[in-house]
Amino acid sequence: MQLEQQSQESRWRGTVPSALDGRVLGLVVVTAALAASLNVPYGGLPVGIVAFAVLAGGGVAVHLLGERKLRRLTDGLVERWADAGGRIEDVTKTSEGMRTEWLVHTPDGSIRIGGIALVPVSRLSVEWQGVGDTMDASEAEAELDRLAESLFEEIFEIGAATQRS
Template identity: 70%
Template structure:
């Protein structure tokens, strides 16, 4: 599955292109650089400036890689959820990138409201959070990726079938 290519189910959507936008976050990268700088500065008294520079470069490279891998994992999960919802008959108007603090998120626009999917985009501790109408659930991204079919089905039932049913008084 290529995330940059539109899915084949575009005809079932109103305004969604079938692509989940990239969400590499400059704020997270800035935090990586600042943290790497602080950690590397500890090496100056003990190993000198060359060791501090080498530590800084290694920490920044590792931090950037961890963020990019985490972002790709969350994007893959979000793409998988949206693709399965469309295949099950859910109407997706658009998917846009959003942000909340240091979280990497996407907003899935539907006729029944907005669904926010995303989380912490750092691969060893990546967490997926899905929020709809003020109610959310969080789980490890690796667990969500392993159980993507069951997760998509339960969320589809909750959001598109139960959530869009008319309320009875």
């Protein structure tokens, strides 16, 4: 089945929920506070406050941009799978560990999509039935059509054939 084929059965029309993670943001704030506190003995309290503001602001921005990139990739994959005939029931956010992840619910099981949501080192991982693959998020974004097609074949076509056997 080619990715461009349309399915008359089901068409997912939902959205991928936001995955801003308070734990990651908390870690950024605590790390910024610790790093800024090192400046207090040398530059005084004003330098420490400025250092905290710069580090915390930068860390939050890096997380927001990384989350946005991973969410865009997840949405792109799910949309392409649904357009090709994959039966998508729902997409939910998970909160295990410090990773940003979504579960794509299908009749054949859940697909876990996520990764590290820090923009300079963002990684996308896709896991289905215990088997996963990870790649750089920028590389995945550049090759989204090819990635969606190969994952569709592996998950929806091969997976459906294995489920019937």
